[in-house]
Amino acid sequence: MLRRVGAIALAAAVAAGGGFGQAAADDDTVVVGAAIALSGFVAPYDDPHKGAILAIEDVNAQGGVLGKQIEFVTADTKSDPAQGANAAIEVLEQGAELVLVTCDFDFGSPAAITAQSRGKIAFSLCAGDPKFGVQGIGDLAFSMGIGTPAEGAIMAEWAHAQGWRKPFIFKDTQVEYTKKLADYFQARWEDGLGTVAGHDTFNGQTDTSAAGQITRIKESDADFIAFTGAAGVGGAPIIKQIRAAGIDIPIIGGVAVDGVYWLDAVPNLSEFYNVNYSSLHGDDPIDAVQDFWARYAERFGPPIVGFSVTGYAIIEAWTRAVERAGTFDAKAVALELEKFVKEPLLSGDTTYTPEWHINFDTPLMVTQVQNGVRSGIGRFAASKVPPVDF
Amino acid sequence: MTTAIQVIVDALSVGSLYALTALGIGLIFGIMRLINFAHGEFVMIGAYMLMAIVAQYEPLAIIVAMVLVVVLALFSERIAFRPVRNASPTTMLVTSFAVSYFLQYLFVMIYGARPKGFEFLAGLAEPFVIGTIRIPKLNVAIVAVTIVLLAGLALFLTRSRFGVQMRAAALNFRMARLLGVRADRVIAVAFALSGILAGVTAIFITVQGGTLSPGMGVQLALIGFVATIIGGMGSLIGAVLGGYFIGVVTVLLQFGLPLEMRPYREAFVFAAVILVLLARPQGLFRGAEARERV
Known part of the structure; x- marks a missing residue:
């Protein structure tokens, strides 16, 4: 044997x-x-x-x-x-x-x-x-x-440039990235761009319903939502629930809500924006x-x-x-x-340095979803990036 | 006031989903002491079946998906669980994990790991508007259908011959068999019922989130399992109340906890579960089999 x-x-x-x-x-x-x-x-x-x-x-x-x-x-x-x-x-x-x-x-x-x-x-x-x-x-x-501080700062500065003033920060707590993106967005926003209308959290890996959080968004006087979830890991169902509850203010997200694969979950989604490294929709200005x-x-x-x-x-x-x-x-x-x-x-x-092996100054492409169709808007860089906070 | 009503509706709809799952798991446990972790995969497969058929006609998709999930439940009972019916609970538990993983990865093979989005019963996504309150029709539908299902199941268990046999089997499986209850048939009926519950859960989860992935049932099965424990393993009414307990506690904590503590919400939910078990180690409702008889 x-x-x-x-x-x-x-x-x-x-x-x-x-x-x-x-x-x-x-x-x-x-x-x-x-x-x-x-x-x-x-x-x-x-x-x-x-x-x-x-x-x-x-x-x-x-x-x-x-x-x-x-x-x-x-x-x-x-x-x-x-x-x-x-x-x-x-x-x-x-x-x-x-x-x-x-x-x-x-x-x-x-x-x-x-x-x-x-x-x-x-x-x-x-x-x-x-x-x-x-x-x-x-x-x-x-x-x-791109380092999360820069990603959060670009989201905040671009939203501010659209004339949006009262963010509701909806933080996904599933990984460090989704948590930190919300924190850096907030840090950049509160550094001279304005005040925050409301906050809540969810966990994209475990939450099947965001009913309680959505009620809190409704109660706030926010004019847009900063969403830090990942579309493929629990994010898409939450976005669907936000829209189903009749909340139609703009939503801006990070790189993790990019892509077209999840859009069927929220047919005719509009006023949805996110940052990314390129536009795959045939309209990227870089050849x-x-x-x-x-x-x-x-x-x-x-x-x-x-x-x-x-x-x-x-x-x-x-x-x-x-x-x-x-x-x-x-x-x-x-x-x-x-x-x-x-x-x-x-x-x-x-740019890399002996201290930082991650980019902070690369501009990101902002893409939008209107009536269920995605398109690129343009590249945008942050003028000010919050300091890294471990 | 408006907020209070919103929160109550939220809590009831989340609790209903958990209660349906807990009942599906509790039904099987009551009769054969099997904790069926593959119940989450029954839900997942129900959702994928809806997507596969929905292009044709929505009511047809519901019927076909329900039938397929029931057939799947019966098939898994016949192939995987019947051979280990008399084995130790540990063997049955491991078998249910095996079925669960097998089905998950089967669907990864067929549909890929990437989540799929699709819309189903779009009308349910629209809200009822009463003054300043906006309640998604889906939430009302979840609560209403759950109540109807629970009532129907209660009638079935108390009035029908199979129901009485199932309760007898849950009480004392060997005695019931000695008195002429056919084990295979009673267990098959229990699996079919849990398949129906899984199918209904699949419809609601799909309408609510519009996103399918092979792992979508795992968390649900876990919550359903915890709900059956705090409800008192073996007690059906306990499983339902356990599901509502977790749903209501989750929503209330999400609403009541200060922002810094909300990421740790699950810790508080499960602390509440531990408190319940410390106060009532046998669960809220003690299953009949747990009582010592002299």
């Missing part, structure tokens, strides 16, 4: 060790791994990895990076932070020099910490929490997302972004969320840093990334 168990264990080890064979990637390839949610409820937010695939094809067509062709491997975290470390190990054992991780601090950091501990660069597709970097993970962790979406549609079908450009931008950033460093060594590459000042990338001009 024991012998049989041993044989099975050996067979399993051989099967699992398939990675070691590939780890000795031959001299003319370099491996980029993605330890992200390919299944489960976070998967829609990791769509940017398809942007990375398109970028890798471009880099390879132009001769690769440092003369090596990029090979792309993936491992599924199944939307479970506990699986993040395993997924990272899986791609690292296949020789990954760069590990892409989930578009959120809470879900992406376990994989990033694993990559950091093995001395490799971890790049979050679009995490917005400023902890994603030196402070929360380590010197090799970066995010292509390179338009080209990106056309190629995306051809390759993967209709686009889902406008932030998939960040995956493309990560490969642009990493290959440039590698070329400048002249090596794949993670420390050297990280030092080059830290020298980025308004580096033009597909998701916007990007």
Whole structure:
């Protein structure tokens, strides 16, 4: 019996060790791994990895990076932070020099910490929490997302520019990002833009009904709602309930309510706005972004969320840093990334510093939904970003 | 005053959804001591079936979805639960988790993990307007349908032959069998009834949120489970009141807690659950089987 168990264990080890064979990637390839949610409820937010695939094809067509062709491997975290470390190990054992991780601090950091501990660069597709970097993970962790302070500030300043004056802040408490976005919106708003008409909270992962909160919105004299939920994780049903209760004031949200996949839940939705990295609706003023979406549609079908450009931008950033460093060594590459000042990338001009491995000054695209149809309005930058508060 | 009425309606409608779920779970537990965590997936599948059929005709979608959920409930009983009926409660619990995960991931395979939005019974989304009060018709419908269902179920359990047999089986399964109650049939009827309750819950959740995802039933099943515990496991009226208890406490806390404490609302809800269990360890209503007999 024991012998049989041993044989099975050996067979399993051989099967699992398939990675070691590939780890000795031959001299003319370099491996980029993605330890992200390919299944489960976070998967829609990791769509940017398809942007990375398109970028890798471009880099390879132009001769690769440092003369090596990029090979792309993936491992599924199944939307479970506990699986993040395993997924990272899986791609690292296949020789990954760069590990892409989930578009959120809470879900992406376990994989990033694993990559950091093995001395490799971890790049979050679009995490917005400023902890994603030196402070929360380590010197090799970066995010292509815009920092939540800047995202909240853009929402506040753009809303103010529309003449809206009395926000009701509706905070989703499910992850750090959704909580902090509400706090930074409030910080920016109360810094000279006006006072807040009301507050309430919900949890997108657990609340099936927002009846109580909606009653509170009705009781307030708010003229717009700052909504920090995620459409795919409990946000869409709440937006539906707000509109069903007859509340038709404008709603402005962050990057997490982008996309067209959930709009069928609230037919004829109007006066809905959110910020994002690009407009996928054929009206983005930047030609390179338009080209990106056309190629995306051809390759993967209709686009889902406008932030998939960040995956493309990560490969642009990493290959440039590698070329400048002249090596794949993670420390050297990280030092080059830290020298980025308004580096033009597909998701916007990007600046990193030794202190901040996340952007604060990239403008964001504001998109709107009117009568159930989405369109881009234009890019908007914040004049003032609240200080980071951990 | 207006606010008070709004809050009462909110609390009743949230409580009704929880009560329907708790009853679906409580029915099965009462008879076979099975905590059916797959009940949440019955709801989820009901919602997906509505979406699959709705393009044709809404009333038809309701009927077909209900029938399919009942068939699914019966099928899962036959395939998964009947073989472990005489096993320990732990085995049955693990089986129900297995069925729950299997169904969730089956639907991830079929429809993908990305939530799907779709509108159903749009008319219910409009509010009744009475003075300054605006009450969504859906909330009224949820409360009304729940009351009708509960009344119908009460009549069924007290007046019909199957109902009496089910109550007998819940009281003492072995004795009921010795007296000629057919176990397979009674359990099948219980699963069919829980399928109907899941189907109705699916309709309301779909109209309310308009968003479907394979994991949508998990939280509901958890709340339903807690509701059956505080109601007193095995007691049907207890399950219903347990559901209303959690719904009402949740809405009142959401409304009454200061802003800084609202993110920790669930902690207070479950603290209330613990308090109830400390005061009445057997739950609000003790199931008949819990009584020691000499």
